[in-house]
Amino acid sequence: MTERYAYLGPEATFTEAAALRFPALAGATLEPSPTVHAAINAVRTGEVTGAVVPVENSVEGSVNATLDELIRGEPLAITAEVLLPVTFTLLARPGTDLADVRRIVTHPVAEAQCRAWVSAKLPHATIALGPSTAAAAASVANGTPGPDGTVYDAAISAPLAGERYGLAALAVDIGEDSDAVTRFVLVTLPGKPGRPTGSDKTTLVAFIRDDHPGALLEILEQFATRGVNLTRIESRPTGNGMGRYCFAIDVEGHVADARVGEAMMGLRRVCATVRFLGSYPRADGVRPPVLPGTSNSDFADAAAWLDQLRG
Ligand SMILES: O=C(O)C(=O)Cc1ccccc1
Structure with missing residues (x-):
């Protein structure tokens, strides 16, 4: 049976054009959903294997309707992304x-x-x-x-x-930036992440433990000290009261990279909750440099050294 994927429809949305570019969807049945919520809900109920939704625009920034679906409710995973030029x-x-x-x-x-x-x-x-x-x-x-x-x-x-x-x-072409690009993601139920490619991105949501000075700094420190670069950070209300925010974060690298894994362990220690939304190949193919002291072997050497000291 062919797999079914939902996308923000109806026919001829930018999202449909993006869906046609995901290699994982070749040969699949594409089903339009009237809203981002409906597309993602179809994933949560198991009606479809995955959903393609817009998440970020180079001029307008994040698509909040999508972020909020990913932040709240039953956990989901991003398994792929596509960048699409948009002209209006x-x-x-x-x-x-x-x-x-x-x-x-x-x-x-x-x-x-x-x-x-x-x-x-x-x-x-x-x-x-x-x-x-x-x-x-x-x-x-x-x-x-x-x-x-x-x-x-x-x-x-x-x-x-x-x-x-x-x-x-x-x-034609009435947008203020004719080079505008929108990022679309393929969302599925959580599973084992794909293998690291050397050009990957990881998406996380950090919920601070209690509101205190430096809470955001503590989050950022986890990445900075391990040489992990952020490509996006967005604060969004948690939906649990005025002034309660979480941070949706995209970083360069894969959960299987030692520096990303160590940063995530650090986050887990300083945050109330961390939601892992997946590691997936980045659409621009950029392979960021690994800073000295942050490669997998640097972390392995340091762990071996500590083991030896502990006897
Ligand atoms: O409404 C659409 O066609 C979409 O796919 C969402 C969108 C709208 C504007 C720019 C990029 C994506």
């Missing part, structure tokens, strides 16, 4: 004039990158937020009214959505 197109029903566009709909990540263009070119237009850029295109094509009862004039979507939903492009 303004789509409308054929015959619409750019000057007549008043109500636009799109995904929050697209809104953040296109709001400068909209305020410069369409100063009287408002932008409503929807669950995905393709859902936005579909609602324009179908004339589906928004929550306030008015029909949207245009959607900001992937160029492909115009073809899929029979819409015309009123303007």
Whole structure:
């Protein structure tokens, strides 16, 4: 039986384009989910083997809806990542004039990158937020009214959505950075991590034990003293009361690398909880240098030395 994977749909989202690039999904059945929550829930219930979701954008930063799904609830694992360039197109029903566009709909990540263009070119237009850029295109094509009862004039979507939903492009490449890239991850139930490749990333969530001065510094020290570089750190509310935050952290390296493993043991000692979200090959293929004194053999030598001293 072919494996089934969920992705943030409907058809023609950036996430669908990303899903087609994961080697692990070649030949699998791809099933659109209306929200990130629904896609990840399908993994948790075992309905699908995995889900592809957006996690980070080079201009807008983290996708909070995805981070919160990974931080809370039953544990999950990231097993692969893909980087996808994103360009945004303004789509409308054929015959619409750019000057007549008043109500636009799109995904929050697209809104953040296109709001400068909209305020410069369409100063009287408002932008409503929807669950995905393709859902936005579909609602324009179908004339589906928004929550306030008015029909949207245009959607900001992937160029492909115009073809899929029979819409015309009123303007292309309207994002503020034409080199914008989005990172998508493949999420599954936890299992044994793949083997280290020398170009890996590890994702963790650190929950501080009690709110005290230097709590974040203690977390960062674990990585700094072992020569482990962070590629992202994001604080997110735990959902358990005002002012309670956890830190979602991506680091260079694999849980099987001694320096990453030692840093994780350090985290475990200074934090209330550490959630391991997986070690997986990094999409950019970068092989970061291993700093002197932090290689696997450096850690093995140090452990052997200590064993000898202890007799
Ligand atoms: O809405 C989509 O098409 C998505 O896949 C989410 C998204 C939105 C904007 C940039 C990158 C990903």
